Amino acid sequence: MLVSPALVEKYNRPGPRYTSYPPAPHFRPGMAPETVAAMIRADNERPDPEPLSLYVHLPFCRTLCYYCGCHMIVTHRPEKIARYLDYLEREIALVSRWVAPDRPVVQLHWGGGTPTYLAPEQILALMDLLRRHFRFAPDAEIGIEADPRGLTRAHLEAARTAGFNRISFGVQDLDPTVQQAINRVQPYEQVARITRWARELGFESISYDLIYGLPHQHLTQFERTIRQVIDLGPDRISLFSYAHVPWKKKHQRLIREEWLPRPAEKLQLFLRAVELLTTEGGYRYIGMDHFARPEDPLSRALDEGTLQRNFQGYSTHGGTELYAFGISAISQLRDAYVQNVLTLPEYYAALDRGHLPVGKGYVLTDEDRLRRHVIMALMCHFRLDVPEVERRFGIDFHAHFADALAQLEEMEADGLVVRRPDVIEVTESGRFFIRNVAMAFDAYLQATTDRPMYSQTV
Ligand SMILES: C[S@@+](CC[C@H](N)C(=O)[O-])C[C@H]1O[C@@H](n2cnc3c(N)ncnc32)[C@H](O)[C@@H]1O
Ligand code: SF4
Known part of the structure; x- marks a missing residue:
């Protein structure tokens, strides 16, 4: 056993995930869009700017998962999504005209919400737009977050055609009772099918998100979930601790506290999952909540001391500036972090005025x-x-x-x-x-x- 329960109990307390430093709660309102524009221009006028990473936030989801802590919007109105895509185009156009023309994009990630809630043709059109505005390195790492529910082969084909080479699936837990309690029913067969499709279509890396600490999770059933995941064999696994913050995410009140595993049980779920993944599963523990197959680039980066951290967690790419698009998205410039506004009306209003939709920011000392x-x-x-x-x-x-x-x-x-x-x-x-x-x-x-x-x- 790598980790002792007594130590976990001793050290388990609230703390930042350090996807940025200072962490996002320290960003402050009041950063002027003109200041951000000037910083982006200045970064691109330097003789040898570092390569770029891009992030696009696609907030929409079909249904609400009761545990969700992401910045998302449930909608069934296609015109709402189409409008957002129009404004994304404006934001991308606004920023990209300041970017040095030969500056390569080495990493692109679409997160959400649910990027695969877009129709296949919208996935193709948005990628086309990005490729028109930026120059992608031939070996760029291009990743998308996908929800197995409602995902068709046509979506995956569109994503591959668009150039995505990495995909992460929200799996969470495969037990039907847990799935009912979190309002997210996705049978094992569905997850197996989309994983098979993703392999057939040639995604280089398939990743699963799992969560421990969800309502009605018990050791025996969770072991079963982990073993099923091991059988399906994703290249990477993120094993997240359920963050229950009903004072911040009101819908989490739909999860009754008495359904949640007690802290000692939650700890057991985590320890058993780590044990199964690293022994029976043959995964390597990378750090925090990440696991990867030994031959995966993330494991190699760990050995070679080249691992990096960005807003998506651990990554093999670093030393880049990050330009992020869409509501709530966080850019990492040379000297500052900039977070976009959180709501659609604010986002649209800023872009209607021809401004960057800056919400909060932080200039580093x-x-x-x-x-x-x-x-x-x-x-x-x-x-x-x-x-x-x-x-x-x-x-x-x-x-x-x-x-x-x-x-x-x-x-x-x-x-x-x-x-x-x-x-x-x-x-x-x-x-x-x-x-x-x-x-x-x-x-x-x-x-x-x-x-x-x-x-x-x-
Ligand atoms: C944007 S979602 C992934 C894509 C897609 N929306 C889906 O759910 O399949 C990001 C991931 O965050 C994790 N997550 C969401 N809310 C969480 C919470 N309250 N605590 C821990 N992890 C959470 C889930 O594992 C989820 O898959
Ligand atoms: S977990 Fe994913 S699919 Fe569920 S509500 Fe959150 S972002 Fe949407």
């Missing part, structure tokens, strides 16, 4: 950059080269981070990290607590309240 570097190195490489940080940022590491290092003492005693003068190393079991290790270096953490800003660290 030098201290943020330093801490971001440290946190991302720990999150991705599970190792921090102290002299490298000192050279790059011109600091005395031990003096600058005296508080953080004191916090690591207990983690060291618990076998999660090893500290030597020149290096901090996260141990194999420490990878399960990587958010806790990173939190020691986070200058923005606030005292935990009973309505925490973040989900639990494990």
Whole structure:
């Protein structure tokens, strides 16, 4: 067993997922669209801008999953989706005219909501639009999130024709009782069929999202789900901890608290899933909630110390700027994070005025950059080269981070990290607590309240 239940109990507390640093709750309103436009232009006027990543948020879903924590909109009105696509086009056109013409896109991701709720011809048209406005590298990693329900072979064919080479399916749990309780019925056969189609059509990487901690999940049934998943053999698995935040997501009240596994049971679900995936399944544990087959590029990146982290979690691509389109989408510029407005009316109104639909933003300070570097190195490489940080940022590491290092003492005693003068190393079991290790270096953490800003660290 890689991870001890006592340690999980000890360290499991609310904490950021560090898809950005500072984390999104610290972004502030008031960043002017003109400022963002000027930053994008300036980034593209530099002699050798880094490659680009793109993200497109497609918020629409056919039905509501009661557990959902995503930024989504349930609709049955095709004209609503068509209107959104028209405005996406305006936003993409607005940004792309500032982008240096030979700047390659090495990564594109469509997330949601449910991108495959678009009709096949809409998938083709939107990709066509992106290709007209940006230059894609021939080996670009192009991924889409897909809901097995309502997914036809024509959708998958359209996605492949459009150039998608990675797909992630929302599987969550295969047990019928759990599926009923979360309002998301998708029989095993359906998941098996779409997985087979995706393989036949040549997607290079198939990923499943699973959630533990859902209503009515019990060990025996969850073991069955995990074994069924292992049989279906996706290349990657994200095993998310159910974030139950009914004060933020009102519809989660449709899930009665007494249906949820108690904390000790939830922990057991997680530990058993890890055990089955890494032994019977032969998956490697990457970090946080990610698992991958040993031959998957993510496993190779872990071995080679090239793993990266972005808003979708772990990735093999880094060192890019990220331009994100659609409501709630977050861009990562050289010097700032920028999050788009959250609602359709605000989004349409901004674009009608010819403005970028900026909601919140954050301009990084030098201290943020330093801490971001440290946190991302720990999150991705599970190792921090102290002299490298000192050279790059011109600091005395031990003096600058005296508080953080004191916090690591207990983690060291618990076998999660090893500290030597020149290096901090996260141990194999420490990878399960990587958010806790990173939190020691986070200058923005606030005292935990009973309505925490973040989900639990494990
Ligand atoms: C945008 S959805 C994936 C695509 C598609 N909408 C679907 O559900 O199949 C992103 C993933 O976030 C995860 N997720 C959503 N709400 C969550 C919550 N409250 N706690 C943990 N994971 C959650 C689910 O695993 C889901 O598949
Ligand atoms: S989990 Fe996916 S399909 Fe379900 S409501 Fe959320 S975004 Fe939509």
